[in-house]
Amino acid sequence: MHEPDYAVAGKTAIVTGASQGIGRAIAETLGASGANVVICSRAQERVDPVAEGIDEETEGAALAVECNVREREQVEALVDATVEEFGAPDVLVNNAGGEFVAPFEDISPNGWNAIVDLNLNGTVHCSQVAGEVMRENGGGSIVNLSSVNGQHAAPGESHYGAAKAAIIRLTETLAVEWAPHGIRVNCVAPGLVQTPGVAETLGIESEQMPARETVDRRIGHAEEIADLVQFLVSPAASFMTGETVTAKGVPKPGNSMSDGLGLE
Numbered sequence: 001m002h003e004p005d006y007a008v009a010g011k012t013a014i015v016t017g018a019s020q021g022i023g024r025a026i027a028e029t030l031g032a033s034g035a036n037v038v039i040c041s042r043a044q045e046r047v048d049p050v051a052e053g054i055d056e057e058t059e060g061a062a063l064a065v066e067c068n069v070r071e072r073e074q075v076e077a078l079v080d081a082t083v084e085e086f087g088a089p090d091v092l093v094n095n096a097g098g099e100f101v102a103p104f105e106d107i108s109p110n111g112w113n114a115i116v117d118l119n120l121n122g123t124v125h126c127s128q129v130a131g132e133v134m135r136e137n138g139g140g141s142i143v144n145l146s147s148v149n150g151q152h153a154a155p156g157e158s159h160y161g162a163a164k165a166a167i168i169r170l171t172e173t174l175a176v177e178w179a180p181h182g183i184r185v186n187c188v189a190p191g192l193v194q195t196p197g198v199a200e201t202l203g204i205e206s207e208q209m210p211a212r213e214t215v216d217r218r219i220g221h222a223e224e225i226a227d228l229v230q231f232l233v234s235p236a237a238s239f240m241t242g243e244t245v246t247a248k249g250v251p252k253p254g255n256s257m258s259d260g261l262g263l264e
């Protein structure tokens, strides 16, 4: 009988932006499945406790590295540290991202650049640097974090939506270019997920529904995105590349759902 293979034990995985939220859940999930996980954020003191938890409570081992994904040299140091500690990365999860909500006319050039730099250019830096090692090593798997905002327009999200849409097309292009090197590249587009970043940015603290009446789905949990990422990097997804998988929950019965956010 065939059994699905979701195993990542013994694999080396880099997860960016893993001090909290979705990135932390991904790192902990892969660690719980026996992967060696290298996690980063902009502050060593924020990733250290996450790595300690993975080391102490899971089958996997963890290395915490301070790395701002907007800085190419820091990304190169992250990948060097990974190779030195665990060998070539098998998995890269480009999770680090963020935004502020503002009308297009209120976004300064620096504000625009900050969001594109973090979400899109950070993904580019990590994919180019880790991808080179993956190619030399014979393959790997990359998962990028986009958003429903990269698939559908929403007010206040011009910069973030543009960056997240570009990540979807980048995913498709790299999947084609790097298929001959044995590298699969996929993407996840979450709807609203309960994280510290969402609490800070959107003021949604818990399982409460967003105030907009038309957005009538429950808020997701970071672990629900982590499970999807584990599937995508596992052998069970060996026939998938270049795909963007949307995870945005189930609409409540009887709701008319048509709000331009792709939540219909």
Ligand SMILES: CCCCCCCCCCC/C=C/C(=O)SCCNC(=O)CCNC(=O)[C@H](O)C(C)(C)COP(=O)(O)OP(=O)(O)OC[C@H]1O[C@@H](n2cnc3c(N)ncnc32)[C@H](O)[C@@H]1OP(=O)(O)O
Pocket (backbone or CB within 6 Å): 097, 098, 099, 100, 101, 102, 106, 107, 108, 109, 110, 111, 112, 114, 115, 118, 147, 148, 149, 190, 191, 192, 193, 195, 196, 197, 198, 200, 201, 202, 210, 211, 212, 215, 261
């Ligand atoms: C209620 C309805 C809900 C419907 C939901 C449906 C769909 C689900 C959508 C889910 C959306 C979730 C998206 C997420 O990404 S969640 C995780 C988000 N986490 C964060 O965003 C973290 C919080 N944000 C930040 O830490 C920072 O904003 C960020 C890291 C993104 C940028 O930091 P940086 O240090 O680079 O930036 P600076 O503070 O130096 O500022 C740079 C320039 O940006 C301008 N700026 C900053 N904030 C604003 C603002 N609010 N409005 C306008 N401009 C802003 C700032 O002034 C700087 O520009 P200048 O130098 O020109 O002044």
Ligand SMILES: NC(=O)C1=CN([C@@H]2O[C@H](COP(=O)(O)OP(=O)(O)OC[C@H]3O[C@@H](n4cnc5c(N)ncnc54)[C@H](OP(=O)(O)O)[C@@H]3O)[C@@H](O)[C@H]2O)C=CC1
Pocket (backbone or CB within 6 Å): 016, 017, 018, 019, 020, 021, 022, 023, 040, 041, 042, 043, 046, 047, 067, 068, 069, 070, 094, 095, 096, 097, 098, 118, 122, 145, 146, 147, 148, 189, 190, 191, 192, 193, 194, 195, 196, 197, 198
């Ligand atoms: N939560 C949601 O509803 C949704 C989230 N997403 C996407 O999922 C990803 C994770 O979101 P979420 O968990 O909510 O975000 P959070 O804001 O909760 O966490 C963001 C993480 O990224 C790190 N980070 C931020 N900037 C950098 C940087 N320049 N370099 C390295 N690390 C950085 C933060 O660590 P530190 O501050 O310590 O540097 C933190 O660990 C993002 O790409 C986001 O756009 C997509 C759709 C919906």
